[in-house]
Amino acid sequence: MKLQHTLGGLQNLGPVNVETQVFVEPWEKRIFGIHTAMMAESTHLSGALPQYPVAGLPTTFRNTWTWASLRTGAEGMQPFEYFKYRYYEKWLMGISQFFIDEGYLSADELNQKIDYYRANPGAPLPNQPNPAIATQIHEYLTKGDSPLRGLTQAPRFAQGDEVRVADPDAVDHTRLPGYLRNKPGKVDLVYPGAFSYFVSTGPDGIGDPMPVYRVSVDAAEIWGKEKSEPNTTIYADLFEAYLQPSN
Structure with a gap:
C-alpha cells in the first residue's frame, strides 16, 4: 500500500499540523472553486439521479472529474513529494497536470501564464461570467451526484457481527x-x-x-x-x- 495511506501510528513524520483555517491563502479558495466547477461540468453527471443538462452546458470541458479524480492524482505522487506540499498545493498540481494530459493546454502555455503573473502580480485574473454554469454549480452543490440506491441482495453482515x-x-x-x-x-x-x-x-x-x-x-x-x-x-x-x- 502507498505510504501516504498508512499514516496512523507511523513515527518520525514530524509534528501534527493543527492549522484550523480551511483556507490559509486567498488562492486556495480559487483552486477549490475550480475543482467544484469541474465537478459540476463533469460528464459523469449525465448518469446522476438529478436531471442535469450536461450535454447542453456552454462549456468546452468534456471530461469526467470527481473527488476520485482529484485523489487519484494526489495519490500518484511520489510519497515524500506528497508530504512536502500543502493540501491545496497538491490539488493545484493534480488539476494542472490533468488539463495538460487532456490537451486543454500545454505545459509551455501554463509556464507562460505562470511567468506572466509572477512578473505582474496585480494583473486581473480571467473573468468570464457564465450564468448557465453558475446555475449548474449551485444545483450540483445542492443536489449532489451520489444518490442512495436500492440493494440487489441483503447485507452480508448485521449489527453486532x-x-x-x-x-x-x-x-x-x-x-x-x-x-x-x-x-x-x-x-x-x-x-x-x-x-x-x-x-x-x-x-x-x-x-x-x-x-x-x-x-x-x-x-x-x-x-x-x-x-x-x-x-x-x-x-x-x-x-x-x-x-x-x-x-
Whole structure:
C-alpha cells in the first residue's frame, strides 16, 4: 500500500499540523472553486439521479472529474513529494497536470501564464461570467451526484457481527484507510440502502453499489495498548468489500 495511506501510528513524520483555517491563502479558495466547477461540468453527471443538462452546458470541458479524480492524482505522487506540499498545493498540481494530459493546454502555455503573473502580480485574473454554469454549480452543490440506491441482495453482515478489515492489493486509489487493514472490529451500524463510488477500484473491490457499514475498532488494536488511551474506540464507514468474517 502507498505510504501516504498508512499514516496512523507511523513515527518520525514530524509534528501534527493543527492549522484550523480551511483556507490559509486567498488562492486556495480559487483552486477549490475550480475543482467544484469541474465537478459540476463533469460528464459523469449525465448518469446522476438529478436531471442535469450536461450535454447542453456552454462549456468546452468534456471530461469526467470527481473527488476520485482529484485523489487519484494526489495519490500518484511520489510519497515524500506528497508530504512536502500543502493540501491545496497538491490539488493545484493534480488539476494542472490533468488539463495538460487532456490537451486543454500545454505545459509551455501554463509556464507562460505562470511567468506572466509572477512578473505582474496585480494583473486581473480571467473573468468570464457564465450564468448557465453558475446555475449548474449551485444545483450540483445542492443536489449532489451520489444518490442512495436500492440493494440487489441483503447485507452480508448485521449489527453486532465481529469482522476483520480486509487487506486487498494496493491500487491507484482506495477508500480503505491503511491503518485499518487486517484489524478486528465490530459492525456498529448497517446503513440502509446501497452505495457506489465514482470509479471502480478494480482489485480493491469498489464498483457496483453495495452495503456500507459503520465499524468500531478498539484503538489498542490499531496503535497498541501502550500508545492508546484506555477505552478509546475508532469508528469508520467501510464498504462491504473491505470487510471479512472474523473467523
